[in-house]
Amino acid sequence: MAYEKTNWVDHVVDPGEIDPVTGQPKVIQQGTRFTAARANKIEKGIEDAHIMAESLARELGGSFVASPPGSEPGFIFSSFGLTASWTAGIGYVNGVRFEIQAGSIELNATQGQYIYLDTDGVIKKTTSQATADAKLPLWYFATDASQVITSIDRRKAVNLSAFLKVGTTNLDVNFVQAIIQQADTRTIVLTYTNGDLTRVEEKDGTTVVKATDLTYTSGKLTKVRETVGGKTITQTLNYDANDNLTSVARSVV
Numbered sequence: 001m002a003y004e005k006t007n008w009v010d011h012v013v014d015p016g017e018i019d020p021v022t023g024q025p026k027v028i029q030q031g032t033r034f035t036a037a038r039a040n041k042i043e044k045g046i047e048d049a050h051i052m053a054e055s056l057a058r059e060l061g062g063s064f065v066a067s068p069p070g071s072e073p074g075f076i077f078s079s080f081g082l083t084a085s086w087t088a089g090i091g092y093v094n095g096v097r098f099e100i101q102a103g104s105i106e107l108n109a110t111q112g113q114y115i116y117l118d119t120d121g122v123i124k125k126t127t128s129q130a131t132a133d134a135k136l137p138l139w140y141f142a143t144d145a146s147q148v149i150t151s152i153d154r155r156k157a158v159n160l161s162a163f164l165k166v167g168t169t170n171l172d173v174n175f176v177q178a179i180i181q182q183a184d185t186r187t188i189v190l191t192y193t194n195g196d197l198t199r200v201e202e203k204d205g206t207t208v209v210k211a212t213d214l215t216y217t218s219g220k221l222t223k224v225r226e227t228v229g230g231k232t233i234t235q236t237l238n239y240d241a242n243d244n245l246t247s248v249a250r251s252v253v
Helices: 036-060 129-133
Strands: 012-018 025-029 064-067 077-080 083-086 089-093 096-100 103-106 112-117 123-126 136-143 148-153 157-159 187-193 196-204 207-217 220-228 231-239 245-252
Touching: 064 136, 077 136, 077 148, 083 136, 089 136, 103 123, 112 129, 129 136
Parallel strands: 064 157
Antiparallel strands: 012 025, 064 089, 077 083, 083 103, 089 096, 112 123, 112 136, 136 148, 187 196, 196 207, 207 220, 220 231, 231 245
16 A cells, blocks of 8 residues: 555644734644654654565675675675775665674684674674574684684675665666576467467466467467456557558557
8 A cells, every 4th residue: 555645734823913813923824733542653764664675685686795886896805814804885674674883803813714794783703604604704714823814705686776666657668688588487388279379378387477369360379468457458450441550559457
């Protein structure tokens, strides 16, 4: 459900004119009262927005180091002796966002240790790779008695500008250089009528996820209707007198 905003207005009085009934300055505009109910509505809206943002982050990548557009990802580690230091960064742990300032952590001597961002927003170390990988892994260090001897970057960085921006008008254009490979395991079922392909169904088990119906007129394909996600997309193919395809009209309902 869309958030319903409250239209707040100021309480305005005219100090130069006294209301004969109340004996107070005349009210020009009755202001919106600030009540607990309205304050709780604001709090609920903020909470819902955070839940939605965290859910989206989980869908997009779960746990990752965010790289804002035009910036390098944070949490770059360096070491001096048995001290590991990191740069400031933004990290998501299981969809929850944390903005961490630069800092440092003391490493254990003669030990391999994984540095990670935990769900409480604290950067920690562990000897268990599984523990680190279950949160947001950042770096791996192996040490001898006095210094780091091995350092491995284990960050999963996501460039936020790389997320596909979904268009909302017919004028919007998305450019994608990467190959988009479907990884679903749906079954495609084809139906033919008198030798013509007339229906294509994409099924998950016995459930039809998407259906495409094809209509022919005088041997020519004249209509393609796709039914998916509660919408019907119809493409109508138009031909001239010489049976040349001249245009394709699309409608969405």
